[in-house]
Structure formats: structure tokens, C-alpha cells
Amino acid sequence: MELQAALDELTSTYKDLDLVARGLQVNGKEVADALAEAESDSAEAVALRVLAKYNPYTPAKK
Amino acid sequence: MAAPNKILPGFSASLWMQSAATPTALTTANLAVWSGQVATIVGTTANGTGSAGVQVPVEAVPAFGQDDAVANFSVAGSRQSDKIPTQSAPTSLNVTAAWNPSDTALLQIRSDAYSGIVDRTFVVAAVDGSSTVAYAFNGRVSQFTIDAQPGAEAKCNFTIHPRGNQYGWSNT
Numbered sequence: 283m284e285l286q287a288a289l290d291e292l293t294s295t296y297k298d299l300d301l302v303a304r305g306l307q308v309n310g311k312e313v314a315d316a317l318a319e320a321e322s323d324s325a326e327a328v329a330l331r332v333l334a335k336y337n338p339y340t341p342a343k344k
Numbered sequence: 345m346a347a348p349n350k351i352l353p354g355f356s357a358s359l360w361m362q363s364a365a366t367p368t369a370l371t372t373a374n375l376a377v378w379s380g381q382v383a384t385i386v387g388t389t390a391n392g393t394g395s396a397g398v399q400v401p402v403e404a405v406p407a408f409g410q411d412d413a414v415a416n417f418s419v420a421g422s423r424q425s426d427k428i429p430t431q432s433a434p435t436s437l438n439v440t441a442a443w444n445p446s447d448t449a450l451l452q453i454r455s456d457a458y459s460g461i462v463d464r465t466f467v468v469a470a471v472d473g474s475s476t477v478a479y480a481f482n483g484r485v486s487q488f489t490i491d492a493q494p495g496a497e498a499k500c501n502f503t504i505h506p507r508g509n510q511y512g513w514s515n516t
């Protein structure tokens with residue numbers, strides 16, 4: 283699923299964010315990158331933090 | 345939901361609500377966003393902007409949170425039974441306020457209670473100096489009564505029933 287579509291859904295819903303995020307499969311790296319750049323006090327950051335919980339990303343060791 | 349990252353050594357709490365007659369309640373994600381969202385409901389005395397909110401003149405901010413239910417299972421052969429938390433309901437806030445027939449917030453609350461279907465964002469703001477920790481939630485009002493007995497100041501009582509899962513913490 284496109285990250286932007288997932289964010290749109292999470293920031294506009296009145297449902298439980300955890301419950302919704304569990305059903306949204308997105309690229310973990312995209313989430314981690316977006317979270318690093320997001321304004322912390324924003325709806326996008328709230329949504330990204332929930333997405334990161336269910337789509338974790340661990341950088342590969344070099 | 346991120347926990348607030350502030351520690352308030354001592355604070356005073358106040359209750360705020362959206363002021364519009366037919367408000368659009370904040371979405372779940374926005375309930376955890378202070379800037380431009382929760383701050384618009386909280387007044388300047390609690391470090392918000394108050395552009396879309398009004399204070400509810402409550403005697404005391406009631407307890408809020410969740411009412412947990414548990415299922416109790418007996419385990420054969422074991423001295424103790426087992427207790428498992430089950431799905432919980434949000435705690436209803438029973439509020440008492442001095443009844444002022446001219447107060448904007450109380451009149452709006454009364455109107456909401458007559459309707460029963462108005463979803464409104466409420467905010468409990470804990471303030472210490474320039475720091476505020478806010479608990480925002482969406483809820484509906486019911487059970488509005490006016491107690492005007494002659495021996496005491498007239499009071500109104502009402503209950504705010506929070507909608508399930510629609511809450512968030514934020515701070516400044």
C-alpha cells in the first residue's frame with residue numbers, strides 16, 4: 283500500500299489507530315524515513331509512529 | 345499514542361470544549377496534536393489560543409480514563425483463580441457546575457444533551473506556568489439536570505460519555 287494512502291486513512295479516521303494500522307501494510311523503510319523528517323507535533327507524525335509499530339524497519343548491518 | 349514528555353511538579357486542571365454549535369470533532373490522530381488542533385480549543389489561560397474553544401466552568405475536573413472489566417476464571421487445582429482484563433469502556437465524566445443560565449458553555453452543553461448525537465471534542469488541560477499537558481477526547485453529553493433547591497447555590501449536573509478510542513495526549 284502507498285504510504286500516503288495509509289497516512290490519509292490514519293489521519294482522517296475516528297477509529298482506534300492501532301486497529302486501523304494493523305491492517306495497513308506499508309514499506310517499513312519509507313515509514314522510518316518519513317518519520318525522521320516529520321514535524322513531531324503533527325497528525326502525520328502520530329500516524330507514522332503507529333505505522334512504524336506494525337511495519338518495523340531495521341537497517342542492515344554493514 | 346505517545347505519552348506526554350512533560351513533567352508538571354504542580355498543576356491546575358481545567359476543562360475546555362469546542363465552541364461551535366455543530367462542531368467537527370478532531371480525528372483520532374489530531375487529538376494528539378497540540379499545534380493548530382488541541383491548542384485551538386484550550387484558552388490562553390492554559391497556553392492555548394482558544395480560537396475555537398470555550399472553558400466549561402466545572403467545580404472540579406472529574407476522573408477520566410477507562411473502566412476495566414475483568415473475567416474471572418477458576419483454575420482447577422490452583423489456590424488462586426485467574427483474572428483477565430476484558431474489553432474496557434471509557435470512563436464517563438460526571439460533572440457538576442454552578443448553574444448560570446447565561447453561560448455559553450453550559451447552554452451549549454444543555455443543547456447537546458437535548459440532541460444526544462453531537463460529537464464534540466473536550467480537553468482536560470493541566471497547566472503549570474507555561475507548560476500544559478492536554479488530554480483530548482471526543483464525547484457526547486447526556487443526563488443534564490438542574491438542581492435549583494433553595495437552600496444552596498443552583499447547580500447543573502451532566503455526564504460526558506467519551507467515544508471509544510477517540511482520545512489523545514499532547515503537550516506544550
